[in-house]
Amino acid sequence: MxxxxxxxxxxxxxxxxxxxxxxxxxxxxxxxxxxxxxxxxxxxxxxxxxxxxxxxxxxxxxxxxxxxxxxxxxxxxxxxxxxxxxxxxxxxxxxxxxxxxxxxxxxxxxxxxxxxxxxxxxxxxxxxxxxxxxxxxxxxxxxxxxxxxxxxxxxxxxxxxxxxxxxxVSIEAFLMFMLIFMWTPPHFWALALFMKSDYGDAKVPMLTETHGRKSTRAHVWWYTVALVPFSVVLAFTTIGGPVYMAAALILNLMFLRGAWAIWRRDETAAEADRYRVEKSVFRFSLYYLFLLFVALLADAGLRVMGG
Amino acid sequence: MALRVEHEMHHRRFGRNLGLGVVLAAFVVLVFALTVVKVTQGARFHADDGKKNTGTVTQPATGGSQP
The missing domain is CATH 1.10.357.140 (UbiA prenyltransferase)
Incomplete structure (x- = not known):
């Protein structure tokens, strides 16, 4: 037994x-x-x-x-x-x-x-x-x-x-790559600002801990600025169309607004409202990428229906 | 205390084996389906090959009849 x-x-x-x-x-x-x-x-x-x-x-x-x-x-x-x-x-x-x-x-x-x-x-x-x-x-x-x-x-x-x-590989494939590539940093750093992580205990260097939160806020803004051109240019390629163009304009403006808000405020303000802005930008960034890809699908559908 | 033939460990192993079996069976079905598609597409792609071959075979025959 x-x-x-x-x-x-x-x-x-x-x-x-x-x-x-x-x-x-x-x-x-x-x-x-x-x-x-x-x-x-x-x-x-x-x-x-x-x-x-x-x-x-x-x-x-x-x-x-x-x-x-x-x-x-x-x-x-x-x-x-x-x-x-x-x-x-x-x-x-x-x-x-x-x-x-x-x-x-x-x-x-x-x-x-x-x-x-x-x-x-x-x-x-x-x-x-x-x-x-x-x-x-x-x-x-x-x-x-x-x-x-x-x-x-x-x-x-x-x-x-x-x-x-x-x-x-073509320009369209390259731009889809760049879209996710440039989107990841502001998306993740917005999360890093409000998540109390233990990367420090695991000895993994995270921007919030190596360069501080102020620098991370600046990084979120500048990486979002760098993301926008890639996202918008995709509208002018063969896979872009009216739906993607409209989605890209609206979503990029919203993302820029959120990233700007993150950059312009300090930790005291963030702690006062429990990182409300950072959390909403993080959530929005998920929708941003999902909706842009859905818009690409919609334009592809329109092209098929239009013959 | 009676000896339990079916230990919890046996259930767990059975679950793993069943899972692996299902995955392998699905893989076999998938490879078979892919093969059928590739062969069918290949057949369609080479559909005109027979006619071309007949042409090349008959040409030397007619050529051979000339002096």
Whole structure:
């Protein structure tokens, strides 16, 4: 009986723990971004090919999530938000996460190449490499600009979706990449201003802690200013249209207004109203990106209906 | 105390095995569907190849009849 008792204690993983390794919430965002990139592209894939493309782009994203959890297990164990992840909680062994991450990386890249084209597969491989090696292993722990660099990895999915359909990178794919790339820093730093994080305990340099909150506020404003041209120029490309143009004008003005408000106020004012402005800008930034991509889809729909 | 044949651990392992089985079955179905699509598209893409081949085969035959 003692032998059987020794198995008790919840040390063995459930299937869901392996799913958690793939960061399913991030995967759902990857699916949406890649789907938009694929649908607005001026080429059509067979529905089965399109399904495979989205699935394997998402799986590649999940694989990089597993590799990230493997590498960052020491940080995750320190921070409250991440302590319950499969590796720090002891449900999945680090070696298992590494093996799953590597295997799924290989499967997703090869299958995307077989389903669509080699260029898309190469881009997916580069994205995984970038997120895991360049961001997680190399730069995340040494520079407060880590959010900017990490944002690049998150910006690849619509570009890969586009390349899966067309076979090459074009200005439209590049601008969709830049849209997410430039959007990530102000979005995340707005969050960092009102979230009491424990990145300091985990020794991860965050702008709010290395350069202070005043500097972070300035960063939110200037990165939003830098984001606007990329977002607006997309309206004048082949995937832009009246819906996107209208959405871009309104949403960019609103984002600029919010970022300006963040920049112009100090900590005393922010603490007085419990970071109301920072919280609303953070929430708005989520809608900003989502609605711009929906607007791209709407214009693509209009083009299809218009013949 | 009776020996429990079905321990909680067995349930957990069964869940994992079932999950993996479903994933593998779905993968097989997907690869099969993708293969069918690729082969069908390939067949459509090469639909004219037969006619062209007939042309090239018949040409030397007519040419050969000349002195």
């Amino acid at each position: 003692t032998d059987i008792r020794s198995y008790e204690g919840g040390g063995e993983a459930r299937f869901g723990d392996y799913v958690q390794l793939l960061k399913p919430r991030v995967m759902s965002l990857v699916v949406f971004a890649a789907l938009v990139g694929l649908l607005v592209a001026p080429a059509t894939l067979h529905p089965v090919e399109a399904f495979c493309a989205i699935l394997f782009i998402a799986l590649g994203g999940g694989a990089s999530g597993a590799l990230n959890m493997w590498w960052d297990a020491d940080i995750d164990a320190v921070m409250r938000r991440t302590q319950s992840r499969p590796i720090p909680s002891g449900r999945v062994e680090p070696g298992e996460a590494l093996a799953i991450g590597l295997a799924l990386s290989g499967i997703s890249v090869v299958m995307l190449g077989l389903a669509t084209n080699l260029m898309a597969a190469a881009l997916l491989a580069f994205t995984i490499f970038f997120y895991v090696v360049i961001y997680s292993v190399w730069l995340k722990r040494i520079t407060p600009q880590n959010i900017v660099i990490g944002g690049a990895a998150g910006a690849f999915p619509p570009m890969i979706g586009w390349v899966a359909a067309t076979g090459s």
